[in-house]
Amino acid sequence: MTPAPTERLHALDAVRxxxxxxxxxxxxxxxxxxxxxxxxxxxxxxxxVMAVTFFTLHIFRMTVFFLIAGYFGRLLLERRGGGGFIVDRLKRIAAPLAIFWPMVLTGIIAVLVWNTIETMGGIPKNAPPPPAITPTAFPLTHLWFLWVLLLLYPAMLILRGVGKLLDRGGHVARLVDGLIRFLTHSIVGPVLLAAPVALALWLKPDLMAWVGIPTPDQSLIPGPIAATAYGIAFTFGWLLQRQDGLIQAFTRRWALHLLVAIGATAAAYLMVRGTPIFARISDEGMRAGFCALYALAIWTWTFGLIGAALTFLSGHSPVRRYIADASYWIYIVHIPLVMALQVLLRDAPLAWPIKYGLVLLGTLVPALITYELLVRHTHLGWLLNGRRIPWRAKPQVQTQEGIA
Incomplete structure (x- = not known):
């Protein structure tokens, strides 16, 4: 059954x-x-190894995020009502995007200038002017996911309102609930959810296979592949939350889903191994197979990871809870830090695993320190996490109202 309003779904916190x-x-x-x-x-x-890491992580991480975002979004709506939901999303999603996007972009530009000076000995005198910012050429950077959430929330509210108006008897709602139960319980659920994503990938003849789902980080209008993949994930999570305890069905086949995910990922990777990252798959049969495997990997990873978390991480952990709270801030600030460390270490006479570890460590440590000193106990904590934790906070049960 759905947890009481004062309980948390600790496993979903961990996955998020x-x-x-x-x-x-x-x-x-x-x-x-x-x-x-x-x-x-x-x-x-x-x-x-880094190529495999890049390829694998891009397959599932944002689909998992958007499914949980949809789940928590409807949970928040049920608890706070329409007005409270809108106010909370404006505070927790729109405000951080408006506040931190200019800062992050400034940091990225500063690193770009530094990198240019390092590699070219200075700024070119006849450098072309920066491109004009338009709705289809807007540098959202890695904060694009906040913008997409701001598109998905009103879309779901509109669909919910239209549904209540036209389906007064609840017949369509019951059919939808039955479909969601089938997709969640059935072994073919991930396959059916993957099908429209595979089709969207296949319909793009110039698809860059290494990139998979093109993230809408340079446009205010998500492309058809991203809209399909992340829209389905968000909607599925939203509708999943309508039924008490249905998400626990993910625990039934989590190991099988992860095995299929690993196999599909490996097969898809072998199709592009050794090709340039921006290369296209010219053979139509191979491209169709790649799209099918990639989409299947997306959804089996999603089912498997959430199911494993619900199986093993459902209990409360202060460490996991702290990291889950800090993850929003870490993600917001990480790109300029990562890029600066990559510039700093680029020519260092060190093995790549050491460099990679230093980039991760050099990003996570200051991000966690600034979270503790500047965010968690301040008004920024209220903005990002919904509450400001006193420096000597007493243990208490918190409601589940994260960014997702």
Whole structure:
């Protein structure tokens, strides 16, 4: 059954924080990718291990996040009502985007200038002007997920209102609930959820297979693949929350889902192994197979990871709870830190595992320190986590109202 309003779904907290922190590992891997330049900073050392890391993490982490975002979004709506839901989302999603996006972009530009000076000996005198900012050319950076959430929330509120208006007898709602139960309980659920994602990938003939789902980080209008993949994940999570305890069905086959996910990921990776990161798959049959495997990997990873978390991480852990709370701040600030460390270590005479570890450590440690000193116990903590923890807080049960 659904937890009481004062309880937390600790496992989903853990997965949400895990998905955000994997973003640090993902972006830190990009300077070590083999082949031509794929990132602002490219290290003198490259590694196929980093290629596998990059490829695998990009498959599932944001789909997992958006499913949980949809689940928690409806949970928040049920607890606070429409007005409270809108106020909370404006505070926790819109305000951080408006406040931190200019700061993050400034930090990224500063690192870009530093990198240019390091590699070219100065700023080119005849450098082209920066591109004009338009709705289809807007540098959302890694904070694009907040913008997409701000599109998904009103869309779900509108659909919910239209549904209540047109389906007064609840017949359609019962059919939808039955479909969600089937997708959640059935062994073919991940396959059916993957099908529209595979189709969206296949319909893009110039798909860059290494990138998979193109993240809408440079536009206010998400592309069709991202809209399909993340829209389905968010909607599925939202509808999943309608039924008490249904999410516990994820625990039934979590090991099988993870085995299938690993197999599908490995098969998809072998199709692109050794090709440039921006390469397209020219063979139509191979492209169709890749799209099917990639989409299947997305949803089996999602079912498997959430199921494993519900199986093993349902109890309260102060450490996991702290990391889950800190993960929002860490994700917001991490890109300029990661890039700066990549520039600093690019030519260092160190093995790539040491460099990669230093980038991760050099990002996470200051991010955690600033979270503790500047965020957790201040008004920023109220903004990002919904509450400001006193320096000597008494243990208490918190309601589940995270960014997702």
């Amino acid at each position: 924080g895990f998905a955000l922190l994997l973003g640090v590992a993902f972006h830190a891997s990009m300077s070590f990718l083999p082949g031509p330049q794929a990132w602002i900073v490219m290290d003198e050392q490259r590694s196929e």
